[in-house]
Amino acid sequence: MSNHQILSGLALAAAEADGLRGPNEISVGLILTIVAAVVILILIMVVGLLVTQVLGLWFQAFMSNANVSIFDLIGMRFRKVDSRSIVLSRIRAVKAGLDISVNDLETHYLAGGRVQNVILALIAADRARIDLGYKTACAIDLAGRDIIEAVHTSVNPKVIDCPNPASGKGTIDAVAKDGIQVKVKARVTVRTNIERLVGGATEETIIARVGEGIVTSIGSSIDYKAVLENPDTISKRVLE
Template sequence: MNILGQSSGIPWSIIIPVVIVIIAIVIFLVIGQFLSLYIRALISGAPVGLIDLIGMRIRNVNPTAIVNSRIQASRAGLAITTSEMESHVLAGGDVVRVINAMIAANKANIDLPWQTATAIDLAGRDILEAVQTSVNPKVIDVPNPALGRATIDAVAKDGIQLKVKARVTVRTNIKSLVGGATEETIIARVGEGIVTAIGS
């Protein structure tokens, strides 16, 4: 009765340590890629568990983006947990833009809770641009010259054709941003108003 190790000429006393070393190297490589993120988060005062980092990779979430966002949020004084950030990423959101928007809102003394920011982001709106427009109003040209029209043309009651351009200044109201008008909607509504005013 030959044992596999004896039949190949390699004793089990060599095979077992080699297998253990190979397993140890694989474990070190798997944990090693997360170790630098773990240490960086720990030193920055925004600890993220090593098991959490491995779990993020398994759930197809970028652990580097989560750790960087967690560090940014912690430094800015925002109390946002790792699980909240990960949930937002799993829902299809952009956690980096949300954190940057919340930091900008915090510095501008704008109340922007995590739930509101993530809802705006998941609705497909650019939350960072919304915060910036809330701080610095945006000027919109009507009609948009980038779309090929330089003026709005309308005919008055007396038959005179008028060519009109307008500039509209808008400021974002973050609380009503979800379901609110986009830039294209504003351009269309102002254009309709101009045509109606000229025709009446």
Template sequence: MENSGNLTYIFFGIIALIGLVGAIVFFNFFAIWLRALTSGAKVSYTELIALRLRGVPVGPVVNVRITAIKSGLPLSIDELSTHFLAGGNIEAVVQALIAARKANIHLEFDSACAIDLATKGTGKSVIEAVRTSVNPMVIDCPNPNVGKGTIDAVAKDGIVIKARARVTVRTSLDRFVGGATEDTIIARVGEGIVSTVGSCDTYKDVLENPDRISMTVLGKSLDSNTAFEILSIDIADVDVGENVGAKLQAEQADANKLIAQAEAEVRRAA
């Protein structure tokens, strides 16, 4: 009888302990659960407990999901927590998806996560990628903060043309991950300008029709395999530099003169 009584106490003790743990869990997550429920982003206690066990901050994840659901994005707790555990910024991803949705830009959750992880530590963000896709940005060519202030090209008559261009681009979200950056755009546009000016018979052709450079360079698909789509290339400034052809001819003449003098000295010495 005594053993039977002890077992009964143990049984009720276990039941009480389970009830206490259940009560603690219930009241611990009740506020979050209720907030999600009243916001139309229902989440189960099982999901909340799973988040806590995986070391994921429950409150922020639920709040981000509420924002997503309210904005018409059917994201699950599992999707958000997976990206968080991968080192991603779930708030930035959701904000980017909302911005893309409002701008009628197709952007999948997985693509947004990939962009978010790819831009981590680069000073950029998935939100910026979407923003420049909606609102194009201008790239100075060449970059005034690096190297020369102009692109120097030589026409067929030997005259140097010093040009500066402004390239209007928008982000191509499909090519953002793995696509070349602004530096590649600058390099390609610079190369295109040098090539186009070099095909002109005289420097006057460039000065009379600078749009020719823009149209020719724009038609070369310079944004291929880059993270951007080039919308326009505008020649901001064109100046005339030195006459390289005449300079080279003068230097060649001086060289020929020295050779002739040397040959004359040899003949006199003989």
């Protein structure tokens, strides 16, 4: 076999090898390109959606002179904070003339507070000229009390029925010393003291105390006539 034939055979073998390997290499490269393109497209869509939402809230705050930075909004996203609630609360506060920072609102939100309720309560208190600070309002809200109702009750006293009609009982029953049963229904007018609201009596506590006072007053009366003739004794006992 001549050298020319040997070289021709080697060239033919190399060509056949290239022919077998070429399509596989092209297939792998095409797949990698498609995967990379899909990943990039998904990233662009996610970033675009995030930017659209952030810019929308930022523009809304900017037009309201609320001064909420884009970096604050992006940070809220990563900290799982409802940025829309914070921005709306900030706008309400600014429009009402209240100076409450974004950081304070975010801190209360992360503590489990109801930011919008606090802002609405502060606005109502400011309009009613009630001295209510932001920290006090946050403390009341975190204590589980309805801060908005508390402000309204401090302006307009609330009437509480004793016993509570929802309990299914229509009267408070007690027995005087003569063995006669007396049925009583009472109505109590209460006004909220904002400064003492945390740790203070709830509506259920007030109803329970009034009921105890009524039972004690009737039980210590000589007879049922004494109760009917002197109803003020029940009121005095309840107020003790």
